[in-house]
Amino acid sequence: MTTAHPRALPEPGSRAVPAALLITAILLLALNLRGPIVAVSAVVDPIRADLGIDAATAGLLTSLPVLCFGLATPLASALLARVGLARGVLVSLGVLLAGIVVRSLDGLPAAITGTVLIGLAVTAGNVAIPVVIGRDLPRHAGAVLGAYTAALNVGSMLTLSLTVPIAGVTGWRVALASWGVLVVGSAAVWWWATRRSAPEPATPHESPATAAVPAAWWRRPVVWVLTVAFAGQAFAYYGVTAWLPQLLRDELAMPAATAGAASSVFQIAALGGAFGVPVLLRLTSPLTTVLIVCAAWTTIPFGLVLAPQLWTAWCIIGGFAQAGGLVVIFSMIVRVARDALESTRFSALVQGGGYTVAAAGPPVLGAVHAASGNWTAPLAVVLAAVALLAVAGGCAARTAAARTAAATRPGPG
Numbered sequence: 001m002t003t004a005h006p007r008a009l010p011e012p013g014s015r016a017v018p019a020a021l022l023i024t025a026i027l028l029l030a031l032n033l034r035g036p037i038v039a040v041s042a043v044v045d046p047i048r049a050d051l052g053i054d055a056a057t058a059g060l061l062t063s064l065p066v067l068c069f070g071l072a073t074p075l076a077s078a079l080l081a082r083v084g085l086a087r088g089v090l091v092s093l094g095v096l097l098a099g100i101v102v103r104s105l106d107g108l109p110a111a112i113t114g115t116v117l118i119g120l121a122v123t124a125g126n127v128a129i130p131v132v133i134g135r136d137l138p139r140h141a142g143a144v145l146g147a148y149t150a151a152l153n154v155g156s157m158l159t160l161s162l163t164v165p166i167a168g169v170t171g172w173r174v175a176l177a178s179w180g181v182l183v184v185g186s187a188a189v190w191w192w193a194t195r196r197s198a199p200e201p202a203t204p205h206e207s208p209a210t211a212a213v214p215a216a217w218w219r220r221p222v223v224w225v226l227t228v229a230f231a232g233q234a235f236a237y238y239g240v241t242a243w244l245p246q247l248l249r250d251e252l253a254m255p256a257a258t259a260g261a262a263s264s265v266f267q268i269a270a271l272g273g274a275f276g277v278p279v280l281l282r283l284t285s286p287l288t289t290v291l292i293v294c295a296a297w298t299t300i301p302f303g304l305v306l307a308p309q310l311w312t313a314w315c316i317i318g319g320f321a322q323a324g325g326l327v328v329i330f331s332m333i334v335r336v337a338r339d340a341l342e343s344t345r346f347s348a349l350v351q352g353g354g355y356t357v358a359a360a361g362p363p364v365l366g367a368v369h370a371a372s373g374n375w376t377a378p379l380a381v382v383l384a385a386v387a388l389l390a391v392a393g394g395c396a397a398r399t400a401a402a403r404t405a406a407a408t409r410p411g412p413g
Contacts, residue, residue, distance in 0.1 A: 019137060023144055025193035026129055028186040029089065030151035031158065033125045036100055036118050036179050037065045038267075039159035041242045042260035043172040050172070051108050055370050059362035061103075061115050062242040066234070068119025069126060070356030073348055076124040085128050085135075086194035092128075093187040096121035097180050104177040126351065130330075145330075146274045149323055153270035156241065160264040164257040222336050222399045223346050225392050226329060230354030232388030233325040239361035239382055240266065240300055240318070247375050251308045265312060266300075269319025277324035281331055286397035289328050294390035296321035301379035301386070325389060332393075335400040361385075 040047065040061045048058050080088040095117055103114025133144050159179060167175035244263040248254045254262060273293075280289045296317050303314030333346045365378040372378070 019140070021189075021193045022132075022136060023140075023147070025186070025190045026132065026144065026148055027151040028182075028189050029093075029125060029129065030148050031155035032093070032096060032179075032183050032186055033122050033129075033155065034152045035155035035159040035182070036096065036176075037062060037122065038156045038241050039163045039176055039179060041245050041263075042160050042163040042256075043167050043175060044246060045256065046167065046172045047111075051111065053108060055366035056363045057108075059242060059364075059366040061111060062238065062362040063359045064112070064115045065119030065122055066238050066355050066361070067359030068116065068123050070352045070354070070359060072120050072123045073127060073352040073355075075120070076127045077348065079124060080128055080131075085132055086190075088124060089128050089190055089194075090187060092121040092124035093183055093190065095124075097183045097187075100180045100183065101177055104173040127348075130347070146278060146327070149274040149327060150271045153267040153274070153319070153323060156267040157264040160245070160267060161261045164260040168257065218345070218349065220336075222396055223349055225396045225399070226332060226336075226346070227350045227353040229389050229392035229396055230329050230350045231357035232385045232390075232392065233322070233329060234354050234358030235361040236297065236300075236382050236385040236389070237322045237325075237361075238358050239365045239378070239385070240322075242362035243365050243369070243378065244315075247304065248308075248311060251304070251375060252311065262311065263315070265315040266319045266322070269316040270323030272316075273320040273323030273325075274327060276320065277327040278331070280324075281328065286328065286332060286335070286400045287394055289324075290390065290393040290397045293321050293324040293328055294386055294393065297325065297386040297389070298383060301383040305376050305379055325393075329393065329396075332396050332400040336396070 040058075044058050044061075047053075047061070048055070076088075076092075079091065082088075083091065099114045099117030099119075099121060101114070102117060103111050105111075105114070129148060130145070133148065137144050163172075163175050163179075166178055170178075241263075244266060245256070245259040248259040248262050249256060277289060277293065280292065299314045299321075300318035303310060303318075329350070330347070333350060337346050365381060368378045368381055369375060
């Protein structure tokens with residue numbers, strides 16, 4: 001029997017605002033957790049020309065935040081434990097706004113500094129929001145998690161579609177800085193939704209039952225297999241997201257604005273994966289779902305090499321896959337964890353390790369492209385990452401299926 005987490009759900013009626021307002025705040029926050037990062041890929045050419053940097057260095061402006069996701073997770077967890085989830089998210093939004101502004105100042109040092117601040121801020125949001133959903137919206141957790149995943153991709157779609165037109169009028173610096181307006185709006189709604197929430201203890205405590213969970217939880221092979229699977233998924237996602245606009249410009253001679261809008265198809269198609277994969281998991285096994293997701297993922301590298309003119313189809317199918325991969329991995333974390341505390345630990349390790357590896361995606365693909373002079377070799381690297389997801393995800397799916405079967409098997413008598 002799972003012991004309740006100390007930050008228990010508020011008693012019915014203790015929250016002074018309706019759940020709809022909290023959900024709105026979560027979704028608005030999600031728009032800011034990927035958009036400011038991927039916006040760089042839409043205007044990478046003017047950034048390179050202005051700052052005098054090569055492709056691999058430009059890739060750092062996308063990969064550094066992802067590296068923060070991996071390395072700064074303990075720092076974000078400590079902040080949230082000290083000040084509480086509601087205040088912690090507000091602090092992170094303030095840091096995010098500062099990072100967006102600093103990144104648009106003059107010179108490469110400012111761009112790097114602002115990018116790191118953005119990564120630190122988004123890391124706190126990554127950690128906080130799943131906990132908020134599970135704690136305050138338990139009856140709707142599945143649907144809200146799907147909507148949250150979809151909103152992450154909607155934020156990417158908006159920035160990819162609109163950054164280039166704004167930059168055409170104002171320049172890339174103002175275009176990137178303009179997304180701070182969305183941060184301010186999100187912070188206002190978040191404050192309104194959480195201003196009367198129940199006070200949170202400064203530090204979570206483990207109950208005797210959860211404290212009795214073996215300290216060697218991290219020795220369970222499945223958590224490392226899931227970390228490898230997540231690394232393959234995130235490496236492929238951030239690599240494709242960073243360079244898809246440039247690839248479409250190079251291969252199909254698209255204007256910059258058109259390529260930015262076209263690449264947003266990869267993000268908006270994720271809505272199908274965010275809501276479709278939970279249905280697949282109910283209808284079939286985790287292993288079958290993993291294999292379907294990975295097969296869909298391969299359409300991006302294969303399709304863009306063999307028939308780039310059909311980019312719309314490949315982006316739609318690949319977009320379904322990139323969101324579906326995220327959902328299926330986190331669903332398996334829930335299935336294999338023995339209680340809520342272990343689920344939190346698994347999630348932190350999987351995200352921390354996976355995002356650390358994924359940070360190499362944009363600069364590696366940029367360096368491979370510069371060395372090869374074409375996009376076939378970088379797409380082969382993406383295919384290798386998807387293969388890693390398939391193998392590791394398949395192994396984890398077998399463990400998840402076995403644990404689910406054991407949990408539902410009737411006991412003796």
